[in-house]
Amino acid sequence: MQxxxxxxxxxxxxxxxxxxxxxxxxxxxxxALVAVFQEVIRLEKLxxxxxxxxxxxxxxxxxxxxxxxxxxxxxxxxxxxxKFSKTCPGCFDITIEPLVxxxxxxxxxxxxxxxxxxxxxxxxxNYEDLILNPFENTAGLRNFGQSIDLGGIGKGYTxxxxxxxxxxxxxHSAYSNLGGNVVTLGTKPDGSPWVIGxxxxxxxxxxxxxxxxxxxxxxxxxDYQRYYIDGNGNRRHHIIDxxxxxxxxxxxxxxxxxxxxxxxxxxxxxxIFIAGLNKGRDILQRYPQTGAILVDxxxxxxxxxxxxxxxxxxxxxxxxxxK
Amino acid sequence: MIGWVITFLILxxxxxxxxxxxxxxxxxxxxxxxxxxxxxxxxxxxxxxFYGAYQGGMYKWRANECQLTVKSGRxxxxxxxxxxxxxxxxxxxxxxxxxxxxxQSLQVxxxxxxxxxxxxxxKAVEDALVHSLGK
Numbered sequence: 001m002q003x004x005x006x007x008x009x010x011x012x013x014x015x016x017x018x019x020x021x022x023x024x025x026x027x028x029x030x031x032a033l034v035a036v037f038q039e040v041i042r043l044e045k046l047x048x049x050x051x052x053x054x055x056x057x058x059x060x061x062x063x064x065x066x067x068x069x070x071x072x073x074x075x076x077x078x079x080x081x082x083k084f085s086k087t088c089p090g091c092f093d094i095t096i097e098p099l100v101x102x103x104x105x106x107x108x109x110x111x112x113x114x115x116x117x118x119x120x121x122x123x124x125x126n127y128e129d130l131i132l133n134p135f136e137n138t139a140g141l142r143n144f145g146q147s148i149d150l151g152g153i154g155k156g157y158t159x160x161x162x163x164x165x166x167x168x169x170x171x172h173s174a175y176s177n178l179g180g181n182v183v184t185l186g187t188k189p190d191g192s193p194w195v196i197g198x199x200x201x202x203x204x205x206x207x208x209x210x211x212x213x214x215x216x217x218x219x220x221x222x223d224y225q226r227y228y229i230d231g232n233g234n235r236r237h238h239i240i241d242x243x244x245x246x247x248x249x250x251x252x253x254x255x256x257x258x259x260x261x262x263x264x265x266x267x268x269x270x271x272i273f274i275a276g277l278n279k280g281r282d283i284l285q286r287y288p289q290t291g292a293i294l295v296d297x298x299x300x301x302x303x304x305x306x307x308x309x310x311x312x313x314x315x316x317x318x319x320x321x322x323k
Numbered sequence: 324m325i326g327w328v329i330t331f332l333i334l335x336x337x338x339x340x341x342x343x344x345x346x347x348x349x350x351x352x353x354x355x356x357x358x359x360x361x362x363x364x365x366x367x368x369x370x371x372x373f374y375g376a377y378q379g380g381m382y383k384w385r386a387n388e389c390q391l392t393v394k395s396g397r398x399x400x401x402x403x404x405x406x407x408x409x410x411x412x413x414x415x416x417x418x419x420x421x422x423x424x425x426x427q428s429l430q431v432x433x434x435x436x437x438x439x440x441x442x443x444x445x446k447a448v449e450d451a452l453v454h455s456l457g458k
Contacts, residue, residue, distance in 0.1 A: 023433075182435045188432070194433075195430070196434070196435050197433070198434070198435055225436075256436060
């Protein structure tokens with residue numbers, strides 16, 4: 001019995017400061033991929049703080065002066081981001097940009113930002129200064145110098161939209177990898193689950209294991225992306241702790257979240273990374289539909305119970321199922 | 324008095340035999356624990372049905388034979404075809420075999436959290452761009 005295989009297409013795209021791969025099976029795979037490609041570009045134009053005309057750039061430019069009228073979509077993303085900031089005060093803050101920028105300049109000059117500069121910048125980081133008006137669809141930052149960076153949530157929202165676009169085109173088997181944020185649609189064409197590898201936080205070409213997912217997203221935050229080691233042997237990575245102003249010092253090296261919703265997974269992976277193992281475990285209990293794979297600094301792997309049948313570790317890892 | 328001596332001798336006998344037995348058992352266990360297993364590159368398997376055997380250590384307690392099937396470069400079946408172990412009816416070996424077959428299925432569709440490997444993707448983009456230039 002010879003079945004005709006489903007048509008399959010794949011494209012690679014450079015957007016949102018990273019590389020994305022989209023793969024789709026089915027009759028409309030080609031058309032769907034073109035639409036996905038364009039959707040990502042459209043969202044980048046709304047949400048990127050690097051593109052001058054974007055909603056976020058305009059809010060940042062008008063900080064301390066006037067509120068900015070923005071699209072409904074940008075409003076929704078900002079509103080969700082504020083909700084997550086309230087979930088774990090001090091772990092997650094989309095007004096983190098002034099600190100991120102300070103560290104970026106430091107990295108370019110190969111110099112750690114001066115402590116005094118960091119201390120002066122911390123008060124600018126406060127999501128409560130973001131005023132959202134749902135009736136006018138406006139957003140504004142209270143103080144001059146404040147600035148939004150959707151780095152911890154924007155790709156998640158984009159991934160959810162990508163999934164919608166696939167569905168609109170009648171595609172029921174697809175995945176997208178948005179620079180490490182993976183979103184899957186349905187199953188593989190043969191009905192089996194997608195197998196998503198989890199990057200080893202210290203060895204570039206290795207995995208800690210793989211998780212089988214259906215219609216879910218897998219988002220990982222770790223200290224091994226965009227980092228450098230400073231003179232004192234500290235790992236200065238890209239996830240800045242809004243409380244301290246320094247790259248988060250946590251007992252976790254990597255956090256992968258498995259969920260139906262990519263925006264939630266994106267935010268939670270950052271929040272739990274900064275919160276650390278114990279506090280992160282408490283936060284996870286508030287999201288019963290969400291699975292997690294955590295790697296601590298001793299290279300021990302912790303997984304939530306729902307993943308115990310679906311996560312397969314590489315050899316040599318001790319895996320503990322979280323209660 | 325003689326009764327005590329006999330009791331003592333019997334106990335000493337048991338202790339000595341037990342001690343010797345224990346040390347031999349420990350040696351056997353040590354040997355089993357430190358058994359080297361070579362790492363195999365699963366990507367270079369040839370198709371066919373293969374037999375494998377292990378002679379079972381110093382007392383041959385662990386002797387067993389298996390039959391392994393490779394199809395399209397993948398291990399598709401492992402069967403136990405002979406064993407000294409009276410406990411082979413338990414499913415321990417089957418679980419182990421399943422794990423071996425599972426492990427090779429760590430061939431993933433895509434990787435979460437790997438942005439640093441993007442150089443390979445970039446290379447592909449570059450390649451696509453070169454093609455799009457019609458060169």
